[in-house]
Structure formats: C-alpha cells, structure tokens
Amino acid sequence: MLKLGVIGTGGITKQFIEATQENGSWKLTSVFSRSLEKAEQFGHEFSKNVRGYRDLHQFFSEGDFDVVYIASPNSLHFEQSRQAILAGKHVIVEKPACSNPSEMKVLQRLLRRYNNVYYFEAARHxxxxxxxxxxxxxxxxxxxxxxxxxxxxxxxxxxxxxxxxxxxxxxxxxxxxxxxxxxxxxxxxxxxxxxxxxxxxxxxxxxxxxxxxxxxxxxxxxxxxxxxxxxxxxxxxxxxxxxxxxxxxxxxxxxxxxxxxxxxxxxxxxxxxxxxxxPMTAEVAAFTSILQKPLSLDNKQKMEDWLAVSVQVNRxxxxxxxxxxxxxxxxxxxx
The missing domain is CATH 3.30.360.10 (Dihydrodipicolinate Reductase; domain 2)
Structure with a gap:
C-alpha cells in the first residue's frame, strides 16, 4: 500500500485522491494546507485517520507517507518538490512542474544525488x-x-x-x-x-x-x-x-x-x-505500477524518459x- 501525502486542498487534489482510491493501492495519510483547520477538514472527508499540517517542515519530517502529490500555486512547485526530494519522498507535482529551466536543473541535480526518489510531472493526458x-x-x-x-x-x-x-x-x-x-x-x-x-x-x-x-x-x-x-x-x-x-x-x-x-x-x-x-485514472495507474516496484531498472528508465519530456516541455x-x-x-x- 502506497501512503500518500498531499499539498493543496482544491478540487484537483480531491480528484487525484479519488483516482487513487479507485486504484486501490493507495492510502491517504497526510494533508498540508496553510490552514490547519482546512487541512484536517479536507483529510477527514476521506478518513478520520488523516493528519493535517500547516508547517511544511513538520509535514515532511513527521508525515507518515511515501509519496507526496503537490497541487499548490505554480510558483511553489519547485521549492516544495525540492524539500520533498531532500526528505526522501517520491514526488508527483502538478503541471507545470517548475517556473523555468533553472529550477528544473536544480531538481535534476538533486534527483541524481537522491537516486532512490521518483519524480513525476502530473500532465494527466x-x-x-x-x-x-x-x-x-x-x-x-x-x-x-x-x-x-x-x-x-x-x-x-x-x-x-x-x-x-x-x-x-x-x-x-x-x-x-x-x-x-x-x-x-x-x-x-x-x-x-x-x-x-x-x-x-x-x-x-x-x-x-x-x-x-x-x-x-x-x-x-x-x-x-x-x-x-x-x-x-x-x-x-x-x-x-x-x-x-x-x-x-x-x-x-x-x-x-x-x-x-x-x-x-x-x-x-x-x-x-x-x-x-x-481523467486522472490513467496517470495514477502509471505512477502506481512504477512506485510499487521502485527497484526495477526498467521503471527507473521509464521515469527518466518521462522526466526528459518534462524538461523539454519546460524549456x-x-x-x-x-x-x-x-x-x-x-x-x-x-x-
């Protein structure tokens, strides 16, 4: 079972969580929002055991999850992805992954250092x-x-x-x-x-x-x-x-x-x-198949191929x- 943490409480986050529930291999455990009350209220729509956070450092250091889904404003994607990688969390970040190629290069360098972390841009189609x-x-x-x-x-x-x-x-x-x-x-x-x-x-x-x-x-x-x-x-x-x-x-x-x-x-x-x-069912299925077998060299190569497209699109x-x-x-x- 893949444990999921989410950043953002909008409709797109809800749709993503519903796709993971449909998939059956995920469990929502943690929600981050600038409002603790909003985080808890959103999480409890899915399970009373979901924990809410309003401190991002605490979310990454104490949150019981393997994968983070990031659906914050575009300009925040880079820094939140960077913190996630440093915390050893797999990242699924809503498009656009970064604001510019400079940010993307920083993440690419980090991913080479933390080569056990998977990183996906959620371009659903x-x-x-x-x-x-x-x-x-x-x-x-x-x-x-x-x-x-x-x-x-x-x-x-x-x-x-x-x-x-x-x-x-x-x-x-x-x-x-x-x-x-x-x-x-x-x-x-x-x-x-x-x-x-x-x-x-x-x-x-x-x-x-x-x-x-x-x-x-x-x-x-x-x-x-x-x-x-x-x-x-x-x-x-x-x-x-x-x-x-x-x-x-x-x-x-x-x-x-x-x-x-x-x-x-x-x-x-x-x-x-x-x-x-x-519309998120297909991407969740694709991410699930890789994250369930993170040691597979074929899966690592597939992520690298998808990342290469993300880098090209960003440029x-x-x-x-x-x-x-x-x-x-x-x-x-x-x-």
Missing amino acids: FHEPNFLKIKETIKQMDVIQGATLTYMKYSSKYDDFLTGNEPNVFSLNFSGGALQDLGVYLIYDAVSWFGIPNSVSYKATKLRNGIDGKGVALLNYQDFTVTLNVGKTANSYLPSEVYGLKETLVMDNAADLTDIQLINGSEKQNLTQKSAVN VIYDLRLSEKIVFRADKEFR
Whole structure:
C-alpha cells in the first residue's frame, strides 16, 4: 500500500485522491494546507485517520507517507518538490512542474544525488489511451504538414481578476497565465508527437499586469509548423488537427481527448479509445505500477524518459514566454 501525502486542498487534489482510491493501492495519510483547520477538514472527508499540517517542515519530517502529490500555486512547485526530494519522498507535482529551466536543473541535480526518489510531472493526458493512440497514429503517417492545437477555457478566476483582484493563476508572482497553465497540455502534445521544435515564438494578449490571458504560439520544425491556440479569458470549441497528406487527424480537444477521427476525403475512421470517467485514472495507474516496484531498472528508465519530456516541455514554455517578454518573479530570483 502506497501512503500518500498531499499539498493543496482544491478540487484537483480531491480528484487525484479519488483516482487513487479507485486504484486501490493507495492510502491517504497526510494533508498540508496553510490552514490547519482546512487541512484536517479536507483529510477527514476521506478518513478520520488523516493528519493535517500547516508547517511544511513538520509535514515532511513527521508525515507518515511515501509519496507526496503537490497541487499548490505554480510558483511553489519547485521549492516544495525540492524539500520533498531532500526528505526522501517520491514526488508527483502538478503541471507545470517548475517556473523555468533553472529550477528544473536544480531538481535534476538533486534527483541524481537522491537516486532512490521518483519524480513525476502530473500532465494527466500524457498517460491517457487517446494521447498514446494519437502518438502511434502520427508515427504511421507518411507525411506531416503541421498541426493546429487548441485549448481555450474561460477561467473561473477571471471574473475575480476583472474586479481588480489578482488570483494566483493570473499573477506573474505566482507563475500564472494561459501559456503556463493550459499551454503546457498543448506543448506536451507537440513535444511528444513531433519532437523538440527548432524555434518558437508567442504572440500574447496581455492583461493589465503583463500576464498572458490568451495567445497564439508557433513551434517551427524542419518541414512544418505547429500552431497552438491557448487562453483562459475565452472559450473555444474548435477541434484540433494534425495534417498529413490527404488524411487529417481530428481530435475534439487537444487536452481533454475524448474523440479521435482519421479523415481521408469521405472516409472517416474512428480511433477513439475508451477512457475512464476520472481523467486522472490513467496517470495514477502509471505512477502506481512504477512506485510499487521502485527497484526495477526498467521503471527507473521509464521515469527518466518521462522526466526528459518534462524538461523539454519546460524549456519550450520558457522560450515562448521570453519571446513575449513575460517575466515571472521566479525568473528574477535565479538571476
């Protein structure tokens, strides 16, 4: 049984815990929140034996858990992951794993020292059957002429921003913005399906504080360009597409993959794979299979392969931000 500690008490944490319960190989034991009362209340929704913490050092030193799931504001991911690794805890950190490549390099160095610790970025769709089916299909296409990937979803926090406040997801201080929050899904798609781009650029619609509310990114490859449409201030209902020669691979959404069609003229082939109701089920299953056999060299290699993708995605996001001169507080701290 894998003992789980969590940082954060939002809806995404609840969804992750529910996926671990569905899996059946996990037990929630510890919850960290800035409010002890909130931590305890949240934990007791799942079990009266869960212990709450408001001191992070105490959480890592006294908490009875093997794996920590981190779902705090983006800018806190790095330091909390660093403390977890130093405490010998396996890490599952919500995307984006880090604010910039400098933070990522620190964690990579730590992981080489603490080579018994596993570290995963929780880009949930990366492990889903439909994501893997698209990757397999693209490999089989003779010609790739590019792609257009879209993920635009009106944020529940944007109304608050419009009243004059600055929620974490729309703050440079907390490493927010459309590209960092939703764009990471699209960049995972591009890097996993097409490889590392030769060059990138980003044109953003900036909000009053300089954060990107929405934008269009171009990822340039040797023979084609991938266009990314991302936003947190509007909704888009456009499908996403990968262009072959005569065939086009069409998906309903580049992040929430629930329908895949390969279209060639009047011919349409349904490639959709069955997905779980909880979108975190697949990633929890993937992490479980590795963490239950931590001494397996194959599992260690699999983690290293996934980490390599995380590092590449982190670099692409950073380069896109720099092309639009979007600078986080976390970037300045490493100068």
